[in-house]
Amino acid sequence: MxxxxxxxxxxxxxxxxxxxxxxxxxxxxxxxxxxxxxxxxxxxxxxxxxxxxxxxxxxxxxxxASGAAEVDACTVVERAMPGFTPPYVVARVRLAEGVLLLSNVVADDPYQVGGGDPLRLDWRPLPDGRALPVFVPSER
Ligand SMILES: [Zn+2]
Incomplete structure (x- = not known):
């Protein structure tokens, strides 16, 4: 491991x-x-x-999942974590399929991300070939 x-x-x-x-x-x-x-x-x-x-x-x-989603709730984290440069957005994301997912929203300006914003799926690669679903703002 x-x-x-x-x-x-x-x-x-x-x-x-x-x-x-x-x-x-x-x-x-x-x-x-x-x-x-x-x-x-x-x-x-x-x-x-x-x-x-x-x-x-x-x-x-x-x-x-279709990859379509929206922000259900989010917060901007200003504390550094390995692999993340603050500030970054931790969000509860609602998929078009109806389920909630804790994830990140990768945005140019994290402070502009808010509830109801439309998102699309993106991926953050992991060293072992797996990947974490993340989201980016999409056009309405
Ligand atoms: Zn059932």
Missing amino acids: SGPVSGPVSGEVPEPDEVTEPWWEATRRRVLLVQRCGACGHAQHPPRALCTACGSARDLGWTE
């Missing part, structure tokens, strides 16, 4: 487990997956072993 890698929020990127492995593998292809329950249609993130809406464990599948 390699050493800690800086992540968007916690400072570390979690190691994949049985549940999150497919999600992480898809990031190698720069595909953002959203877990969706085939029994009730519920979409959820992060991936879990059970559907949080109906409790089904059998019917969970994956759908590819």
Whole structure:
């Protein structure tokens, strides 16, 4: 196992487990997956072993996110973290698929990023070939 890698929020990127492995593998292809329950249609993130809406464990599948999103809430971080030059934006992002994702918004002026801003998906490569989904402002 390699050493800690800086992540968007916690400072570390979690190691994949049985549940999150497919999600992480898809990031190698720069595909953002959203877990969706085939029994009730519920979409959820992060991936879990059970559907949080109906409790089904059998019917969970994956759908590819379109990449369209908007800022649900965000904050500008002015403290330095490895791999990040402050100030940078930590945001709760709402995907078009309806799920919330903690991520970063990479903007020329972090202080201009606000709730409701439209975003599109981008990727921040990790040394091991995986990537973290980040977002950039998009035109309305
Ligand atoms: Zn369900």
